[in-house]
Amino acid sequence: MDRYTVVRALKRGDIFTRLSAVVMGLGLAGHRQIVKGIFVMLCEAAFILYMIRTGAERLMALPGLGDSAQEKVWNEAKQVYEYTQGDNSQQILLFGVVTVFVVLAFIVLWVLQMRHSYKLQRTLEEKGKVPTLIEDVKGLFDGNLHITLMTLPCLGILVFNVVPLTYMISMAFTQYSKEGDHLRLFDWNGLTQFFRVLNMQGNIGRQFWHVLSWTVVWAIFATFLNYILGMVLALLINRKETKGKAFWRFCFVLSIAVPQFVSLMVMNIMLQPNGAVNVLLRNLGVIAPSVSLPFWTDVMWARVTIIVINLWVGIPYTMLQVTGILQNIPGELYEAAKLDGAGPVKIFFSITLPYMLFVTTPYLIASFVGNINNFNIIYLLSGGGPTFVGDTAGQTDLLVTWLYKLTIDQQYYNLGAVIGILTFVIMTTVTLITYRRSVSYKNEEAFM
């Protein structure tokens, strides 16, 4: 590809190649690829038409995000107040972002067709012929099959992941929020919201650090407790002496087969003040008939309950995940340890755990990231509560659930976007640091 750069195409291209910098597709049509040339020309025409009709206007509106507010105007003829349309900044921003992507796509197309024109010109000069349309189409099902296969999936990702992400990220730098009545008309706001979130003195900042610290505590507990206890369970079931291994395994696997949102909602109901668990404890005489354990109403209780329920959800997964790897630990290691007189606990901490940590670091990182983003368990169990008066975040809210509340429930879109970006930054950092420090990255040789 290096032979066919845009610069060379402009310098050494013939008349068709050079002209295609202005009239796209001319270089293709002029070098005997007429259908492709016409197609590219049509693309250019469509782009120009789009830019003239709406695109340019949308791009121009992007720096200002609209300025005419919705107003009441007295209609003399009808004798009523009417609302003027006004500018909708959110739409201006969305269409602006989309237009930016359209322009980018156009630039890519321009570069590609310049290079291709030059390449065709050279091929024509050297060989006297260029691939026909039929040959090109055949190539799309052979050497260029990846283009055929990947176009649609990539388009899907672009439209429903990259564009939305860009849009949300750009939202973080605006005033888009119900505060100060900026839901319809808002402006760029620079880094104000970032400072606000990171500022420990302010109300939002205080909540942010609070939520962040609980998120980290939660992720550490959820990841490592699940990991270690799941491993212990796997070891217990797979002991030589344990009878009915398949039966035990089935008992635990059954809890995974039930859809998670169902089992979590059931747990939520069971642990309500008058839910099944309190009723059971009352009937058994463990607590007095008028007492109920404050599973969701007390901060500490709620946090512990969530971690414990997460154990219920997570341990079977870990068990299944690690069983196979546990079998692969070299038997000689255990034999040697036993000869040295090490007990089961000592063996677990000095052989099993280090070996497992070595092999499963990527799994641990993945589950840590998964726990930071564990929306279901918080949203369905505690709903983030209990919440202090005046706060937007509850005591058990994670960054993701807070993000959800801020955007969907409370319409603080800009704050939500800032939280999302910060979550991404945190996760990237954690992933990179742990991955680089992990033994399996530094030393890809075997354990020991």
Add this chain to the structure above:
Amino acid sequence: MMADKDKTLIKKMDAGLAASEEGTGRSAGGQKRGQVSFRKSAVNVLVHVLLGVLAVVWLLPIVWIVLTSFRAEPGAYTGTFLPQGYTLGNYVKLFTDRNVINFPKMFMNTLIIAVFCCMISTFFVLSVSYSLSRMRFKLRKPYMNLAMVLGLFPGFMTMVAQYFILKSMGLSEGSAVRIGLIVVYSACTGLGFQIAKGHLDTIPRSIDEAAMIDGATQWQIFTKITIPLSRPIIIYTVMTSFIAPWIDFIFAKVLCRANSDQWTVAIGLWNMLQKEYIYRWYTCFAAGAVVISIPIAVLFLYMQKFYVEGVNGAVKG
């Protein structure tokens, strides 16, 4: 996003199942019945008791929900742990009472969405993973890196924007919501190629090369050789993408809002637990949960059989 989360969980679990099965075979073979000291048998009893207690803890919520689905008394909270009377009425009501919460309609909605979703997702996942596994092109590495970076953003960040985009496309009102949900569930599945690619990587390239020498094009290799050889991973992809719409409720909730004609099963079940419905619908919720869980559990147990082959292949490769 929820769907993705659940998918990865299912994937993890399947990998574990595959491995654990292997483990059982080995340890069962290695069982030796030697002399067991008193201390050892005491430990043994202790372990079995512990496992028994744990098993009860793990099964209790499931047993409870099944019992509740047959409970005759209405309401979420009753004074007794076990139901006082049993009835099939909850199941009957679930499928016949169409006035407030129209469960049969939700079931059909979800079924339609799931069928389309599963066709599109399977095509996307297979296409992407075949391209990444078998073809070499300039954007291959950048694509894989991009997929990793995009995966680190919280899924909700895109949700609001996706809603606005669907709205501007006119896919957020009336029956177009269904198309919107299909699009959202399947559009980004090209990012979840890792497991399928891992499987395709294990099919020996020499098969491709032999076919190429015989004059086969890449398309022919893809359709006539790779796809038939990847039956386990295809079934796995089909099933995970089929299950996704049944268990996602966050996006469905955002997109459907109050438009109850378009609700999926998950939103329906979720709504049954809201204040205004919970008293009359709680036992029906339990029935619905059982109805949904049984096929998913069966699919899941069935799926793992195929996935075992996939993972075993990956290990051998």
